[in-house]
Amino acid sequence: MKLELLKKVAYQKLKNIFILATIYLFLSFFYSRFAPENLRYRLPMLSKILVLRLFESNTNETNESPLPNKNRHFQNPRVVEENEVMEFPAIVEPTKEIFIQSKQVGRIKKIHIEEGQSVKKGQLLLELDDELIRLEGERLQLNLVAAKSQEVITREKWEHAKKQIEVKVREIDKKTEWVELAKKEYDHASDLKSKKEILWKQGYLSSPEFEKLKLDEETKLTHFKNLIRERENLLSLVSVPTEPNMVSFDEKLNHWKNQNTVLEKTEFELSVSNSKIIQNQIKANEQLKNDSKLYAPKSGKILKLNAKEGEITNHLPLLSLMENNEISVSFHVGERELHEIQLKKEVQYLPSISNQTIAIGILEKMNGYLDPKSHGILIKAKLIKHYQSLLPGMFGIVKINSSLKKEKILIPTRSLFGDLNSGFYIHLKSENGIQKRFVQIKTYSESESEVIAGLGAHESFEILPL
Template sequence: MKAKILQILRAKWKYFILYFFVATTLSILFTWFSNENIRNRFPWLTTILYHKDWFLADQNVYAIGNPKDVPLFQKPVVIQKRITLEYPATVEATKEIQLQTKHLGRIKFLHVAEGQSVKKGDLLLQLDDELLRLEGDKLSISLEVAKANQIIALEKWKQAENLIEVKLREIDKKTELLELAKSEWETSKLTMEKKETMWKEGFVSLSELDRWKLDVDTKQTHFKNLNRDRESLVNTLHLDFPEDTVSISDRLKIWKRQNSLIEKTEYDLSVTNTKILENQIQTNKQMISEFKLYAPKAGSIFKVHLKEGELTNHLPAITLIENGDLSVSYQIGESDLKLMKLGKEITFHPSLEGSQFVNGEIDKISSYLDVRSHGIGVRAKLHKKRLSLLPGMFGLVQVETEGMKDILLVPTVSVLGDVSSGYYLMLKSGETIEKRYVECKPHNQNEMEILMGISEDDLFQVNVK
């Protein structure tokens, strides 16, 4: 196994040398030519490639003896940096959507919590819709009854029209029989008149004449009975029609419409009642759907104002941050207004310890001066969405200007002290070493920027214990 590993190393030694040469070259180039902005933008690359203590000129001052035991001093590194303005800022939602239910009711289910991310169309809360569902069941039963009544009314209407046809055929039949009876009656009267003349002349007996008279009376009575029956049928129907209507089919249609008006009205009422119930059921379903509150857009829940079991009101129930976008708001003085432009990049450093900075750009500048603070409001939209950032948090906004200034950098390990007692450096003053308190802030992961306390010519101790 050992021989195999040695064989692989002998075969790959050229690649190891090439890798070492390329890495060293990149580290030298990055250390010499990278500026502060590049190192801040790529901190992980800076950690790997930036080694100024290896390649830059050595300004260390050594005393006689072992370097590990003797204090090591050097001057702070001076670099050019753009002048940065800092403003206290507050995190806020870029766009808040106030959501409220269309109807008043008691919250049955609450499906989201504050800080939760939601998608468009997600169910947020649901009101108690039990009464509406019971009302919907009641309307469904009423609709079934109404449809049954509609079918019955339709059958009654059709039967009424068919009955009109039957009565009309009966009237036609009575008319035919009436005409036949009238013809027989008239024929019988003529025959009786002839028989009466023959009786006077002695050709017919009196009994035969009486028989013919009885026959005439019988046929007359039959004719009158048929006429009375026909008139009775005609009187039960409305057989009016326009004078210009001569077609039998047109007359029949008119007669059907005139004599089935009640049944048709009942059918129309049943149809109307069915439509009303269908509309009520549709409205009931719509109201049930409106008892659920959905997310109109994707985003994150900022605030839930109500709990399960509480009654809704006309105030917002949920506040949604659209797309989860956050902004920072801060105020500037009148003299800094000319330095602020829409779209200008900013850097926000949250006050929460351990939080990473977030870049953004200015998207709104107020057009008036706040009377109370004598400042002009500016809002910048943050690019990245971080779960650690919440509306209401504080921090500092840094805005770079076109001007340049010199800053002093020292290694982070050379700075002693803490926030409560203060930070300090060990400076060489002649032949002695003294403690000097300084104001500083982190510049990157390995360096601190000295704001006040030393000059560029001071020598500070690097290898402090």
């Protein structure tokens, strides 16, 4: 019984070993026959386990050959020491973007531009429906004509009132002349009576003659007072101020002139003010009419158009303008690299689109605060060369030279074999022959490539002749 159990266990183990061996041979066959060289290079441990010489194709190239051919040329890579380059993801944006909006609410009548169109300063962009504004302007013009007519009428009334006052003044002046003449006659009669009174008292003049002189004086005085009363009656229709300082007749006369023309003068001044108000309303209406048309404040390119014909405007921007077609790139720099950032420093911008020319820019603007979340700061660089084919919104990489030095291993591009899909490799000279080795590279210049990994500075590789 015990022997049979041991046989079953041994049989089960042999079966498992056979299954594992079959799977290993199956995987080794397919890996040895069909696995590409770059996969073997990237997974060396797996290659050592699965690759068997028995299953390799005779037509495949071997990794090593006994001895290098004497006609083959080998050389060491060129090693250069350059400043280390810092790379940051960046986005293209306008250097200065102007947002244009309407000052008034209205319906869009006509749009004269399109997105992406270049415009000049003062060019008409769009216009609103201004029919109501024009009708209001015509109404104000009619009101101005009526106000000007009223102004002429009130001026004539004021002039007429002043002429009537002048007539009254001439009459008053005539009365004044009579008053002055009567006063002189009275003064003369009073003086004569005083002199004759001395003679009457000495007996040289009779009483009837002296009584006659007294009667003549009283008559002249009565006439003088009557004239003054008549002159004062001419001012009786207007209230004269009772201020104690205004006691002279000239002051009363001037006050009387102003009081008798103040109504007509006020009407004229009101008509003039009304005309000025209407003129200001007409100017405001003309400004509204001008505001119904939007013009380009600067030369540039239309980036976005957020309006359609027939829509009602609001207080949001209707369109945005890229001033002078100038563009910049913005990117974030970490806190550690801030000491390498200096304004006016030259940068390179590599667009993400292939076959695009590298653009040159100048660091122009740096934010004044550090973002606590990303521990970075926003930097802007204005592009000054080779940026005509770039558009706002494009992504790319900004390269900035740092003060740190770094060695670069450079090889001629013609020494590389393979392609982007299968990977690039070189023929490396070793003690046992020529070894095929995959390398990681990036473009350095038109004729050279930089080796990132896979080649040492003192290793020799095969280079094809020119």
